[in-house]
Amino acid sequence: MREELLKILNELRPEIEFEKETALIDGGVLDSFDIVALVGDLNDAFDININIEDLLPENFNTVDAMLELITKLQGEE
Template sequence: MEEKILTLLQEEYPEIDFTASDSLVDDGILDSLTLTGIIAALTMEFGVTIPYEEIVEENFNSIAGMARMIEKLQ
């Protein structure tokens, strides 16, 4: 799951190194506009709806966090 998410996001955002940090949001690597795009990409790719309460730093600070969230929502 993590590899699939990483590949998807690297294609969408080649300028961002998603492996550089486990605090992508907290370190300011991902801004709100980028997060919106990531949510849209994950929703389309995995066919899940990401509810508002799941849009928290811990779910988007790392690829592992995103994978855990998607697996939980599937």
């Protein structure tokens, strides 16, 4: 799952070292356009449904946080 997520992230913004980032949202690394594109890609790739309620900085600040969100949403499906 991690590899797939990193592949999506690297396709979205190749110049960012995602594994090293700790504040992708709070630090303004990803903007709202990136988030919308990312949500669409994650929904398709992991067969989940990320809602607006899930669009919290803490869910997208790090790769680990995103993995946690994906796992949580897969559990709910």
